[in-house]
Amino acid sequence: MKRMALAAAALVATLAVYAQTTDDEIATMRLAPLDQEREPPRIADVIDSDDRRPRIHPMQPPTIPHKIDNYQVDLRANRCLSCHSRTRVAETRAPMVSVTHYVDRGGIVLAEVSPRRYFCTQCHAPQTDAKLLVENTFEDVADMLSGDRKEE
Ligand code: HEC
Numbered sequence: 242m243k244r245m246a247l248a249a250a251a252l253v254a255t256l257a258v259y260a261q262t263t264d265d266e267i268a269t270m271r272l273a274p275l276d277q278e279r280e281p282p283r284i285a286d287v288i289d290s291d292d293r294r295p296r297i298h299p300m301q302p303p304t305i306p307h308k309i310d311n312y313q314v315d316l317r318a319n320r321c322l323s324c325h326s327r328t329r330v331a332e333t334r335a336p337m338v339s340v341t342h343y344v345d346r347g348g349i350v351l352a353e354v355s356p357r358r359y360f361c362t363q364c365h366a367p368q369t370d371a372k373l374l375v376e377n378t379f380e381d382v383a384d385m386l387s388g389d390r391k392e393e
């Protein structure tokens with residue numbers, strides 16, 4: 242019973258927030274209340290600046306700073322590795338995939354990129370100039386440690 246009352250209260254609170262939000266603030270892919278038609282937003286452009294981006298923590302797969310349109314990655318070919326593999330980087334000037342990409346799940350370092358790291362876009366994604374749907378207040382741990390924190 243108590244649970245149901247809590248759930249009802251949560252629903253009322255959500256609806257109250259929804260009623261106050263303007264179009265711009267609604268954090269859904271639709272970007273408009275359900276009862277309104279909206280011009281479909283422009284398809285966002287992929288950022289192709291070639292600037293490598295900082296990582297938010299050491300184990301983050303770095304984001305891709307270039308376009309990857311039509312780069313084939315399947316059983317027969319891996320276009321990413323034609324630039325990023327150990328044997329190609331001298332020529333292409335691309336950063337080499339790190340050693341973790343050569344380690345299999347048993348911890349053995351292989352001569353070739355490990356199958357579990359073969360499908361690059363499982364982990365690495367290009368970025369677009371799309372508007373953020375939801376603000377976030379992420380703080381880098383380095384800022385936290387140095388005391389240089391954002392104001393609440
Ligand atoms: C034609 C060569 C080429 C191809 C093909 C290519 N890349 Fe790159 N990539 C680069 C270069 C060069 C950089 C360094 C930044 C720059 O100059 O764009 C880079 C940067 C990156 C980075 C950033 C690394 C970091 O430490 O910040 C990632 C991740 C990446 N590429 C992933 C991919 C993936 C995934 C694919 C396939 C879908 C791919 N690349 C295909 C040349 C290539």
Ligand code: HEC
Nearest residue numbers: 300301302321325336337338339341358359360361363364
């Ligand atoms: C299972 C997730 C995963 C897959 C699949 C994967 N990566 Fe990564 N990648 C990572 C992570 C995590 C890092 C950062 C830590 C590290 O080096 O392992 C990284 C780092 C990198 C870097 C930066 C290396 C450096 O030393 O700065 C490049 C370039 C890269 N990956 C390219 C690729 C390419 C090309 C492929 C496909 C052949 C690929 N990755 C597949 C997770 C992945």
